[in-house]
Amino acid sequence: MGKTELALQWALEKNAEIVSCDSLLVYQGMNIGTAKPTSAQLRRVPHHMIDVVAVDQRFSVKAYVDAAKEAVASIFARDKQVLVTGGSGFYLKAFFAPVVDSIAAPPKIVDEVAYIAETAGLAGLLHKLAELNPAGLGELDVQNPRRVTKALERCLASKRTLLELKAEFAQQVSPFAHYEKRVCLLHRSPERLWRRICERVEAMFAAGLLDEVRGLLQAGIERNPSAAAAIGYCETIDFIKKGDTDLDALKERIAINTRRLVAKQRKGFRNHLQTEQICDLDCAESPTLFI
Numbered sequence: 001m002g003k004t005e006l007a008l009q010w011a012l013e014k015n016a017e018i019v020s021c022d023s024l025l026v027y028q029g030m031n032i033g034t035a036k037p038t039s040a041q042l043r044r045v046p047h048h049m050i051d052v053v054a055v056d057q058r059f060s061v062k063a064y065v066d067a068a069k070e071a072v073a074s075i076f077a078r079d080k081q082v083l084v085t086g087g088s089g090f091y092l093k094a095f096f097a098p099v100v101d102s103i104a105a106p107p108k109i110v111d112e113v114a115y116i117a118e119t120a121g122l123a124g125l126l127h128k129l130a131e132l133n134p135a136g137l138g139e140l141d142v143q144n145p146r147r148v149t150k151a152l153e154r155c156l157a158s159k160r161t162l163l164e165l166k167a168e169f170a171q172q173v174s175p176f177a178h179y180e181k182r183v184c185l186l187h188r189s190p191e192r193l194w195r196r197i198c199e200r201v202e203a204m205f206a207a208g209l210l211d212e213v214r215g216l217l218q219a220g221i222e223r224n225p226s227a228a229a230a231i232g233y234c235e236t237i238d239f240i241k242k243g244d245t246d247l248d249a250l251k252e253r254i255a256i257n258t259r260r261l262v263a264k265q266r267k268g269f270r271n272h273l274q275t276e277q278i279c280d281l282d283c284a285e286s287p288t289l290f291i
Contacts, residue, residue, distance in 0.1 A: 003186050003281065004037060007085045011045040016081035019048045019071050021095070023088035024230050026052040026059050029219055032204050032212045033232035048075075055227050056220030061090050062100040065175050072176070082179075087265050093272070095181065098172035103165075105153035113152050117145070125152055133161045146225075184277040185269055192282050194259060201255045204232065205247070213237060231257045 011018055020026075024034045028051045037047060048071035053059045075082050084095060093099050105113075116124045125148045129137060132155045140162060141147045151162055158165060188196070213221075213236040221237070222228045228237060232254050239250045269275070 003085070004035070004041065006186070006279070006281070007083060008041060008045050011081075011083050014081045014083070016083045017046040017048065017075045017078075019068060019075070019082055019084045020050050020086050021064075021068070021084055021088055021091040022049075022086035023059075023064075023091050024227065025050045025086070026064070027055045027224075027227050028053065029055045029212070029216055030221075030227065030230070030233070032207045032209045033230065033236070035200070054219070055216055056223040058224055058226065060100075061094065064091055065094050065100060068094070069175055072179070087269065089265070089268055095174075095176045096273070097174050098169065103154050103158050105157040109153055109156045113149055113156070116152075117149060122148060125149060128152060129155065129162075132156070133163070135161060135163055138162050138166055182277075183273050183275045184279050185273065185275045186279050186281055188281050193262065194255075197258050197262070198255050201232075201251050201258070204254075205251065209236060210240070213240060231261055 007018060010016065022034065024030055025036055026049060030036070036050065042050070049064070049068060052067065053063075072082050084092075086092065090099055113125070116128055120127070122145050125145070126142055129140075129148065129152045132152075137151070140151055154165060155162060160168075209232070213233060216227075216233070217237065217240070221233070228234060235250060235253045235257065238244075244250065
């Protein structure tokens with residue numbers, strides 16, 4: 001049994017609705033490459049945080065948290081349970097700890113930082129950031145251009161250092177702190193997981209991933225860096241734009257990159273989630289969540 005079917009069964013048994021915390025399911029049109037629930041599955045159980053925004057529009061973690069809070073409150077107001085499924089790191093973390101603050105960089109600052117990035121690259125961003133942070137950059141991942149860009153925008157907008165912002169952020173309360181939560185981690189053996197990844201990649205192309213990506217290019221997916229960089233999509237975009245013809249090599253790249261992402265996610269979940277149950281999807285018997 002797969003995780004989608006398991007989630008549907010649990011939701012039906014427990015009178016629950018599903019809240020997705022997948023950072024790609026929010027985008028309209030990204031269906032095949034994300035294994036988005038089918039229309040039949042969506043009819044079986046109400047889902048939230050799916051197809052929220054057009055693929056050429058950015059969707060921030062703050063926007064996710066705000067919408068998810070409304071979804072969770074509305075589900076409980078209908079006297080139903082909530083099942084959160086998925087595994088996008090920051091989105092999932094939002095259910096257990098604060099992940100965003102109220103600082104929003106105005107367009108002028110966003111443009112200023114973008115100009116520095118365009119003319120001086122990552123080194124230029126770090127130089128400017130160091131000028132504003134004489135006490136150091138803390139735990140900032142200085143090799144990640146997106147994190148560095150966001151950090152500089154926040155410092156310029158707030159007129160505070162990263163260390164000051166971190167201290168203020170530590171005083172915040174999780175947006176879902178008042179809800180009781182139970183965590184189940186789904187598990188597969190590495191061998192079975194690799195086999196399913198390869199099968200999934202084959203199924204994606206059989207279902208028309210190439211045509212889906214061509215349509216998304218026309219819809220402006222490249223205006224949304226987060227969507228365009230998603231595994232399965234970034235490789236296929238590159239394949240199409242280069243006029244490549246080696247489909248087997250493309251499938252292999254996607255499968256390998258997927259396996260790397262899954263390994264990173266599994267490590268993150270084990271280290272940062274207080275798991276109450278591990279559900280073995282390789283079990284011969286039908287797995288059960290929280291009897």
